[in-house]
Structure formats: structure tokens, C-alpha cells
Amino acid sequence: MNLAFADWAVMALYLLVVLAIALYCSRRNTSTEEYFVGGRRFRGWVIGLSLVGTSISSVTFLAYPADAFKTGWLRYLPNLALPFAIAMAAWFFLPFFRRGNLTSAYEYLEQRFGPSLRVYGATVFIIAQLVRVSMILWLLSLLIQQLVSIPPATAIVLSGLFVGLYTVVGGIDAVIWTDVLQTVVLILGGVLCLWVVVDALPGGLSQLFSEASRAGKFALAEWGEDGPRTTRWTLSLSEKTATMMLFIGLTNWLTEYASNQNTVQRYCAARSLVEARRALWVYLFTALPLWAFYMLLGTGLWVFFQHFPDPLSQEVLAGTARAETIVPWFITEYLPVGIAGLVVAAALAAAMSSLDSSINAVATVSVVDLYRRHWRPNREDRHYLAVARGAAALTMVLMIVGALWLNGATTRTLQDTSTILVSLLGGGMLGLYLLGFFTRTGNTFSAWCGLICTLLFTGWTLLSEQAWWPAALRAPFDLYYTGLIGNVLMFLVGYAVAHLSGRLLASRYG
Structure with missing residues (x-):
């Protein structure tokens, strides 16, 4: 798969803008208060869009459309529990984290249960995030390899160094503002993809909805050989009913907004409790439609390839090719020159917005909850700022090493590693x-x-x-x-x- 010069130019421009933001933000990083929480001055809409960027990874850009292309909308169902989780976070969780100028989610654990629980929570978070960023970087390298003919190790090292560089230099200011940019690019990239699909269909958007509806492609149910199975709304621990999927979604979202440092750090970066609450509502009313939009993109690609079939689309539907390849294939083979470059930039943004947040969060937790609290207390702030930059750089190195290891491991090993470390410890x-x-x-x-x-x-x-x-x-x-x-x-x-x-x-x- 080859991209035109115009596509490369668009991607290069996007990456240069990201670096420029990081360099601009680096001028303010003269204290840990600035490096970790941006001086606590951000408005709600900025934090909200940053939360969108943080929560959207390669999963949204590749896996959501892939699921909707091959099956239905079952993956979207747990997201419908998000409004309740946001309401809980806005009115019950936020006040606990806004008291006393907290920086870390685990400072609360010490206040409530003692220092040992704070150390446990911080350690578990660091381990889980190292696994997560390694997996995201590895997935990003797979996307890059589909678009550019370079070795896997090269894709991992170059992309890891780029994300790590602007995160180490720019701190949370760069993370938040680049996340806002990446969210906008991600939305624009998806819109352009769907526009090309709809423009190619004789009946336009109405044809997409009518044909997909007849085939059951909007069903919130598991997919069988003959189409969607019956949606069940019963309570059961032995099967994946719609009701239980909502409970799973609620558990995941409550965990995200009650204990995840990536989220809590943004609570603390808002200029007030009111702005922090506003950020959550901005996130809700941006993320839910965006996830649905990317599911719709996958459904639209299914309709598109019913009318313009090609070998890869048939292989994906037959199960002989990975469903996650359908979006990169569509980008390189069907999008006009220039637009393809912007959409690829959106795909890169999806991964980078998750990686930069996690790198900064790991550095924050390492310094605030472990190093400053237990190893080297009562040192000058500039010492902790230097350690924070070092921790971010070390996280970048471990992320690259982890992704390289995953690239050489089997799929089963990947699944086992993530399940055991994250599920067991967390x-x-x-x-x-x-x-x-x-x-x-x-x-x-x-x-x-x-x-x-x-x-x-x-x-x-x-x-x-x-x-x-x-x-x-x-x-x-x-x-x-x-x-x-x-x-x-x-x-x-x-x-x-x-x-x-x-x-x-x-x-x-x-």
C-alpha cells in the first residue's frame, strides 16, 4: 500500500503541529504543578475534549468499524451505560478529588485507607499502564506497516520516540492540547471516510441505512452464521445478554471515572469544580456520538463493499483476514489523494492521544505517590521536575521495549499477559x-x-x-x-x- 506525496505532506504537517505545541508548552514547565496539572487553569471544554482524545485509541478507529463491518453494534452497547457513570462522577466522585489540591488518584486512598493502599494503587496503575501503552504502540505499528513498507521494529521505535519526545518535553499542557487537536483530526478523518462511502452509493445515506437495517447490521446482539441473534434482556452470569453488557459497561466506566489517574489528573487540572463537571458533560456529548459514528462507518463500509466487492473485503467477511484491516485498506485504496493523508493522521492521532496521556500519568504517579512520598521527601521542586521528566523518558523506553516484545510474541501470549497483569492486579x-x-x-x-x-x-x-x-x-x-x-x-x-x-x-x- 503506497501513499501519494500529498498524503505524506498532510501527515508531516500534522506531526509538525504536534511538535510545535509541545515546544510552546515546554516554556511553562518550570514546576511540577505545571508539569503535572498545568497550573490547574484549564477550562471545561478543553479538559472534555482532552478526555475524548485520551479514551479513544486504535480500538475506536480500527476495532469499532471492524466489528460493525463484520457483525452488528454489540460493541457499542456497554457505552450506553456512560451517562449514568458520568452523572455519578460529576456529583459524587469529583468532590473527593477536588479537595486539597490533589494531583494523583491515589492520594485519596492514603487519606481514606492509609499509605499502604496508596502504594498498592499506584504500583498497580503503573504496571497496567505499561502493559497498555506497549499494546497500543504495537497496534499502532501494525497500522503503520499496512500503510508504509517499513520493518515492524522500525515502526515501533520511530512512533514511540515521537510520542515520548513531545510528552517528555511538553508535560500535561502538551498532552491536553495535542489531545484536543487529535480529537478534532479524528472526527474530521472519520467524517471524510463516511463522506466518500455515501458519495459512492447511488442512494446516498438513505441507501446505507435501508440496506444495513434489512441485514440486521444495527442489531445490539451477538452475530451468528445467519445474522444477528435475538437480543436478550435478562439477568444472567452464564451468557452475554444485553442487560449484563450494560452492567459490564457501567463497571468499566465507573472504574475509569473513580480510579483511573488519566481521568483524575484532568479533574485536578480544571480551574474549578464547576469546570471539571462541565468537562465531563462535554466528554459525554462528544464521545457517545463519536463512537456511534465510527460504528456507522463500519456499517457503511459493509454496504459499500456489497456494491463494490474486492478480495480483502470478502476475506474479512469469510473470516480468513483480520477485520481490523478493512479501514486501512479502504483508506489507501479508495480515498482521494490528500484526504487519505489526513485520515492516516487521524489514525495516528487515535493512538498518540492514548499514549501521551499514559506516559504523563505514569510519570506523575511515580513522582507524587512513590518517589516524593516515600523515597526522597522534602527535596526542592526542581529536583522532582527533573525526576518527572526522567520517569516519562523511562516510560517511553519501557513502552518501546514492551511493544518490540509483543511483536515477537504469539497472540495467545499477548492475551495472557494483558489478562493476568491487568485483571489480576487491578x-x-x-x-x-x-x-x-x-x-x-x-x-x-x-x-x-x-x-x-x-x-x-x-x-x-x-x-x-x-x-x-x-x-x-x-x-x-x-x-x-x-x-x-x-x-x-x-x-x-x-x-x-x-x-x-x-x-x-x-x-x-x-
Whole structure:
């Protein structure tokens, strides 16, 4: 697949603008307060668009259209729980993080449950983010390889160095403003793709909707050999019903807005509580339509290739080619010169907006929660600023190394690594925060009891996936619900232990 000179020029211009933003923002980075939270002066609309950019990765740009192209809109269903999660975050979670000029999500854990829980939360976040950024960079390299004939290792190193460079130099100011730019480019790129699809169809947009509707392509259900299966709205732990998918979505979104440093750091960067709440609503009313739009793009590509079939589209539908290749193929083969370059820039933006946020967040947590709190307290601020830049640079290096390792690993190894490290170590974090937000009970001991029970539970479910594990000891539910059950377990155990220990102390000393 080859791009024209005009496409390369568009991409080069976009990358130069990103670097210019980083260099401009670097002039302000004279303190950790600026480097981590931008002086706490951002308006809500800026933070909101930045949140959109952070949450949108290669998954949105490639996987959403791929799913809608090959099946229906089931992937979109968990997103419908987002409004409730945003309302919870705006009115219940935000005040806890806006008190006392917090910088990290895990400072709250120390205030509520003690320093050991803060160290645990920070460590888990760093590990999970290193896995995440390595995977995103690896996926980005796959996209680059489909567009440009360069070796995989070269694609990983060059893209990783570029993102790391502007993040290390620019701090959170560069991250937020480049995320805003990347969100705009991502929206524009998707609009141009859909415009080309609709323009090629004789009946335009109405033809897209009518043909896709007849084929069941908008169904919020699993896809069978003959089309969408019946959508079930029952409560069940043994199958993926629509109701349970909404619960899964709610769990994921509450975790994102209650305990994810990428999000909490933006709460803290807003100039006021009102602006932070405004940011959440901007995010909601931008992200939900954007995700639906990219699902619609995938549906539109299905209609397009029904009328203009080619070998790759048939292979994707037959299952002999990866569905994620359909968007890059359409970009390089069907988009006009110049537009293709802008859409490729949008694809790069989708990945970079996630990578830069995570790099800066890892640096922030490493310095605020670990280095400054436990290893080197009471040093000058310029010392911590230098360490923060070093931590961001180290994160960039580890991200590149991780992506290179993933490039040489099998798909199964990739799945196992992400599942074990993220699901096992990160299990129960939402339940821990909810215990702190919504109850007055709980202390270090009860919180650790809940976490240990959750870790044991998650470990058991992971073992249940192994072929050698005894059938009698396997989990009697769909393992898709491990996170949901684990968070409930964390909350209930923590709450019960706190009450039980409180009664024992009362009876002993009362």
C-alpha cells in the first residue's frame, strides 16, 4: 500500500503541529504543578475534549468499524451505560478529588485507607499502564506497516520516540492540547471516510441505512452464521445478554471515572469544580456520538463493499483476514489523494492521544505517590521536575521495549499477559474507591481483606481457563463477568470486615 506525496505532506504537517505545541508548552514547565496539572487553569471544554482524545485509541478507529463491518453494534452497547457513570462522577466522585489540591488518584486512598493502599494503587496503575501503552504502540505499528513498507521494529521505535519526545518535553499542557487537536483530526478523518462511502452509493445515506437495517447490521446482539441473534434482556452470569453488557459497561466506566489517574489528573487540572463537571458533560456529548459514528462507518463500509466487492473485503467477511484491516485498506485504496493523508493522521492521532496521556500519568504517579512520598521527601521542586521528566523518558523506553516484545510474541501470549497483569492486579479497585466514597466504615485492615479476597477470586477465574484445571473447580459463570463480580466482592468483604471488627472492638472495650 503506497501513499501519494500529498498524503505524506498532510501527515508531516500534522506531526509538525504536534511538535510545535509541545515546544510552546515546554516554556511553562518550570514546576511540577505545571508539569503535572498545568497550573490547574484549564477550562471545561478543553479538559472534555482532552478526555475524548485520551479514551479513544486504535480500538475506536480500527476495532469499532471492524466489528460493525463484520457483525452488528454489540460493541457499542456497554457505552450506553456512560451517562449514568458520568452523572455519578460529576456529583459524587469529583468532590473527593477536588479537595486539597490533589494531583494523583491515589492520594485519596492514603487519606481514606492509609499509605499502604496508596502504594498498592499506584504500583498497580503503573504496571497496567505499561502493559497498555506497549499494546497500543504495537497496534499502532501494525497500522503503520499496512500503510508504509517499513520493518515492524522500525515502526515501533520511530512512533514511540515521537510520542515520548513531545510528552517528555511538553508535560500535561502538551498532552491536553495535542489531545484536543487529535480529537478534532479524528472526527474530521472519520467524517471524510463516511463522506466518500455515501458519495459512492447511488442512494446516498438513505441507501446505507435501508440496506444495513434489512441485514440486521444495527442489531445490539451477538452475530451468528445467519445474522444477528435475538437480543436478550435478562439477568444472567452464564451468557452475554444485553442487560449484563450494560452492567459490564457501567463497571468499566465507573472504574475509569473513580480510579483511573488519566481521568483524575484532568479533574485536578480544571480551574474549578464547576469546570471539571462541565468537562465531563462535554466528554459525554462528544464521545457517545463519536463512537456511534465510527460504528456507522463500519456499517457503511459493509454496504459499500456489497456494491463494490474486492478480495480483502470478502476475506474479512469469510473470516480468513483480520477485520481490523478493512479501514486501512479502504483508506489507501479508495480515498482521494490528500484526504487519505489526513485520515492516516487521524489514525495516528487515535493512538498518540492514548499514549501521551499514559506516559504523563505514569510519570506523575511515580513522582507524587512513590518517589516524593516515600523515597526522597522534602527535596526542592526542581529536583522532582527533573525526576518527572526522567520517569516519562523511562516510560517511553519501557513502552518501546514492551511493544518490540509483543511483536515477537504469539497472540495467545499477548492475551495472557494483558489478562493476568491487568485483571489480576487491578481487580477490585472500583470496589475499593466506592467503599471510601459511599461509606464511613472501613480502614486499612478491612480494605486489604477485600483486596486479598478479590485477588484470590480473580486468580481462581484465571486458573479456570486453563485446560489442566479440574472441571469441578471451574468458575460456574461466564468469565467475562470476572471484573464485575470482583468489584462487588471487594466492596462487600471490605464493608463486612469493617463492621465485624468494629463490633468486636466495641464489645471488647465498650
